[in-house]
Amino acid sequence: MxxxxxxxxxxxxxxxxxxxxxxxxxxxxxxxxxxxxxxxxxxxxDGVIVGYGLRTDPVREGFHASAYVALSVDQSDWQHIRSGLLAMPEVEHVALVGGDFDVLVLVRARDNRDLRRIVLEEIQAFPGVRSSRTFPIFEDLDAVTGRRGAD
The missing domain is CATH 1.10.10 (Arc Repressor Mutant, subunit A)
Known part of the structure; x- marks a missing residue:
């Protein structure tokens, strides 16, 4: 439509x-x-509006470390990896992308130690994840409001 x-x-x-x-x-x-x-x-x-949600400030919510994690994966394992990522409470968004990496994941963590655990011990442990590259987020800006988080 x-x-x-x-x-x-x-x-x-x-x-x-x-x-x-x-x-x-x-x-x-x-x-x-x-x-x-x-x-x-x-x-x-018509499915244009699929739901109503809540936007929060991750820092005020207790997540002081955030990162985009780019993954290279074996395509045959994608469904398993997808399900595992979506089941993780620290994962806010998952996208299958084209380019140098296959998957882009937004991860929210309590601190850098927690972020390290999530990436290296959980995400990297999924069968079919060949490699990852982590991009720390220094500042979040809301695309709708142009402001940081809930400010």
Missing amino acids: GLDTIDRAILDVLRQDARTSVNALAQRVSISRANAYARLRRLTD
Whole structure:
């Protein structure tokens, strides 16, 4: 389905605050409440909106070390590796990518010692992980707000 400018405006408002009421949403995008409700229903029914979530500041949540971990993997083991990564509470995001590496993983840890354990003792232990490269995160910026975490 194609999205028009009003649909995109609705998504932008909800990305800023998913708790926005239908009345406030309608006002912000200059449409009627009934139209806003119908568009939300259509966007959800069509699978454009797949859920509503919560964004947190990882540091305030107790995760003082974060890193992107790039993995080279045996493709035949991808499903097993994927399942294992998704089961790890410290893993926030997993992406199968093209390029020099096969998988990019966002890891949140209590501190550097915990990050070392997660990468070297857990992720590297998955059968089929050939190598990893860790990229520490020095500052997180929220792509929606442009601010750090929950600031």
